[in-house]
Amino acid sequence: MHIPPNKIIFPSLIKRIKVSDIEPQQSIYNLDLIKNLKKDIKEKGMICPLVISRSFKLIDGHHRFMSIKDSFTSTDCYVIDSQKEIDKFFSLLNSYVWFESKGGLDV
Secondary structure, eight states: OEEOBSOOSOGGGEEEEEGGGOBOOOOOOOHHHHHHHHHHHHHHOBOSOEEEETTOBEEEOHHHHHHHTTTOSEEEEEEEOSHHHHHHHHHHHHHHHHHHHTTSOOO
């Protein structure tokens, strides 16, 4: 089963990836958060995509990954090529989130 994210900000970076191909880079997790995310994702879907490298290493979204890994076979991920792209991506993402939280452009 596939789980698409509800909110895609950078469509040119999105690729459908098999969940089993994704390699988490973290070993300590908040189990209560994972439990709550599983419930939330079941009710509302996955809000935003995981972020992975070209070599399928998970960069961002470890708790979301742990929440979907046993229930879904694929998901859409942002695929980032280099550290420079990662820095630029998160800078743009943070700017977008800040801008949206302020109600967008006031013209």
